[in-house]
Amino acid sequence: MDAPKKRARSREVSRPHVIALCFSAFLAVFAYRLYDLQITRYHQFATQSESNYQRDEIVRALRGEIRTRDGLLLATNRMAVDLIYKGGDVAAWPQIRYLSGFADVQLPSVAPGGEVTLVRNVPADKISALQEYTVMQPNLELRERVERVYPQGTFAAHMVGYVAEANEREVEEDGYALADLVGRSGLEASLQHELRGENGIRRLEVTAAGRPQTERIIDPGQKGRDVVLTIDAKLQRAAEKALQEGLADVNKARLKRASPTESVVKGAIIALDPRTNEVLALASAPTFNPNWFAQSPRPPQLAEALQGNGGQPMLNRVVQMFDAGSVFKPTSTLAYIEKWGNKTFACPPGIRFGGWRRNWAGHHMGQMDGRKAISNSCNTWYYQAAIDADPIVFSNYLARRAKDMGFGGPTGLELIGEKIGNLPSAESYKARKADYWPGQALSFAIGQDALLVTPAQIAYALSTLVNEGTQRPLTLVRSVNGQRAAAKPAKRVPGARKNFRLIKEGMEMTTLQLGGVNGNGTASHILGPHRFPVRTGGKTGTAENALSRRYNYAYTNAWYEGYGPVDNPDLLVVAFFENGGEGSGTALPAVAKVFAAHWCLKVDGRGYLEGPPSSQQPCLKNQAMEVEQLVVRKPGKQP
Template sequence: MNSRVWILLGLFFLILMLFVGRLWQLQVVQYEQYATRSQGNYLRTETSLAPRGRILDRNGQVIATNRLAVDLIYLGGEVHFKERILALAGLKELPKVEREPVELMVNIPEVLIPTLAELTAGEPNLKLLERIERVYPNPIAGPVIGYTALPSQEQLQEGYDPEELVGAAGLEAALEAQLKGIKGVVLAEVNARGQRVRYEELKEPQAGTDVYLTLDLNLQRAAEQALREGVEDINRIRLRYGLPLARQAKGAIVALDPRNGEVLAMATAPAFDPNLFGRRPRPNDKIRELFADKDRPTLNRAVNAYPPGSTYKLATSSLALESGYVTSNTAFRCSPYIVFGGIRRNWARVDMGMMTVKEAIAQSCNTWYYQVAMLDPIGMVDKLHKRALELGVGRSTGLEIGEQTGIVPTLQWKRQNIPKDPRWWPGETLSIAIGQGYNKATPVQIARMLATIAQSGQQPELHLVRRIGNQEVRRPTTFVPGRYWKELQEGLRKTVTWGTARHVLGNFPVATAGKTGTAQNETLTPGLEHAWYMGYGPVDPADPRPPLVVVAFFENGGEGSGVALPAVRKVMAAYWKVGQDFAAQ
């Protein structure tokens, strides 16, 4: 028995020594290793989000900024002050928590934050979560300013935080590199539930850079209002033709300084309030309706391409003069119609007599341009393409946001794009000479073309950004060769004093020049043509007012002189602060 006891005692002693040895190894030999690993269990590195840079207009009025939003998060389990918290959240019972925490309240009103902070203090199953929200105190058209969204899976892989806001459209997306801030780094001590106990900021977040736009917020509002009011003129025309009335105008207005290409206003209609996308939780039903709307309120029509109609006649006039097809004194009869290739091409009911290029611009005489095209119906096509591109039609304007390039056809273009009918027919030249047929241009391109003509060949590159932080943005100005700028300018002036714009701008307090345009489209329905007007001023060199170029476009608006022309007058009145249009505002 004694030997057995001693054997048992020896066995226990051996086991005890093994435990002591193991403890020695853990506590002494491997102390550093396990101390570091233990610390990692309750210390973790986190990121702190940086606010996006603000977007302001040229005068410092804030268009887009940030606000601190606070949400109440429920982690599951019992909570104190349950009834009071449910009452504040507008709930009857606490929701069931399965895998992810549940938001009890989103965007808590500021007056309730102190109360909820007191109620949730020391509460392990509730926490107040701060986040940054994008807001637009002075919103401009949503398709122009754009909006932000949470990052996609691809953007998460690029390094964006799941709660970080990313520019998703418009200027917000185009200026992402400038507006995006630099995240901070925080060393946080957390408990077993993942809640912060204390933290230390290792690196402060750096806010994104403020961006000052070239836009003038007051002129932008005037342009957007002119677009909305355009529906009255559109419906007046539709009543005349017995067409269904429009519920809203579809179009764009672009205003710019021709000297430097600064876009002072870019309005598009219909549009949406970008605050719709900044709300949380998002009103998904309203957003779905927005994208399903047949009038396409998410489309920026200022950078979308359409048949330019008679505004394109300035490119044809410039080519005709510069290439020697006509001179300043060459006259053609502005007849009611022309027969070419066995096809009668109608224009007007009366014979308006002999006209030079100036009168043809002023009265927008189609048959005059038909006769020019008939001089060289095949050879003129590629020449017109080249001159239109020089004037700024059919290529990018330089804007920071995406834009369509449009179409200025060539003989090769038709062979490549119309394989069923690759041959260029002479009659097609008559169509493109007046801005119809295959031609497509954007309102911003037409605005740059007019600025080039108004500046006698000095062509600015258009831009929407004036300053990034303290860094001024300057864009180059190029020179377009030409000898007949004066003839084009005089023709545009005659449009106002004698031609198709006289009834609206003939008595305007500032001397201006311009061109109406009515473009047929795929509907081929009278009264549903696209309506254009492009104008600039002052044309008097002694006038001290700053120069302005304005282009208005109304999709299926009817007549340029009846819809787009009055809209341009309103914008001009707002800019120069003259006339009854300005007083009415």
């Protein structure tokens, strides 16, 4: 066969083969696609199909509850119901508007796919009737929401704090869902991780119009952890009452000096057990009601409080910094005697050093050592001590020792926003290239001239003194989810015990009638043995501030720090009144009232014991402490 015929026959044979091959390839691709859709991607499309009639919703996690150590409920939850509108016409709107409890509600414009909350917190007695109207209307929905509730209202408000719904940033960056509650202040904020819980998922079967038919829980979520505080409810009430009653003492001092009176008291009280540094009471005035943040519409008091009206009620004064004044003198006394000795100086009405520097008393008070300087609060003793030690050297050493004692840093309180204060010295002025004058050291020695502390720091440092150099952080948390919180580790502050004891002797003399030229301790008129059946120690404080320097002595900050019983202290209290006058006239009575509540004594509105000391038997609470309250056990170690 010649070549042309062979080529023609070859083309006739190969053409069917090519067609068959193409057809086979097409069938193979079709079969692969069919396998991919029906087998490989079955679950994906099955899920998409189910999603046409299924909808997932969040099961909102309940926040953990907060209680005092004696069981008083401070923060809990309730289910609130909101009326949601998704746009479009609404049948029987007049009846729905009436049942919602808000007759003035109007239907707003809503973007496609959007929704608007028409009514928050639908009244409970209206919900059932309202459901009958909304169940057949897909553009209306009654939606449950978890709402935080504070059953005690203003009680311990600054410590507990408040919550608000998560904002857009928290939803996008922190993993919150819309309407999740987030702590904004107090323990609600600082313990957010423990309290928040984990949301669950509810799967709904819905109609084509979006109305729910059936539901099942896919993930129940997890409730937040409950927290029990170290706070004693009885002592907390006594502290808050003492603050409010202090307004009469503040205005008494104002009237004496022909100054305008106050309508609201501004102050703080913190009480703790110095054996563990568990906080038993933490009160600040004026206060606010955390329930305001959940109410709808928001009450006018909330706007006033947020604007700072009425004495800045949102400010927790326990952790804010103020001029210290004489409650700092135990620390400055300790710093001086441990390096330069317990020297005796005269206590004249004033001395001259870069100008005239006066004592609070207008007469000569005799010779004093460090102990009597504390009990009589003799300013001129401290001036002479600073001069004797060299003002520059003394200011630097005092700042370092004050830091050791707990000033200029956090106290351990589980509260956000705690200020650290300010400890000035020649070194700190030099570091920021500011002018420093030697005479400033004399002011530092009496707690003045930009030396700023918080009431919590005063309590922290006093606890270190009472425990003769053993320092434990303060704490508000007793247990989380039923598990006792581990004791925070204690440390030893440098210093000889004999020096700490000498300071304690001076503070105990504060409540004694010393007699002679030295007179009486500055707290003896209320807490002296002839007045009070429990022996205590303490220190009064009257601190000048911007207002007192500008106007008069009636605007000084009033302080008192005290502890007892002196032989085995189980209570330590610090009271502070901003622009409250003299410490012995305002803060001291407040502390006496807290003392009385703790030891089951009866005092009058001025802080004086009702009847002679022998007429009342105190319920002293010096029972033995459990080892785990004081020691953090290490693995494998026994106490």
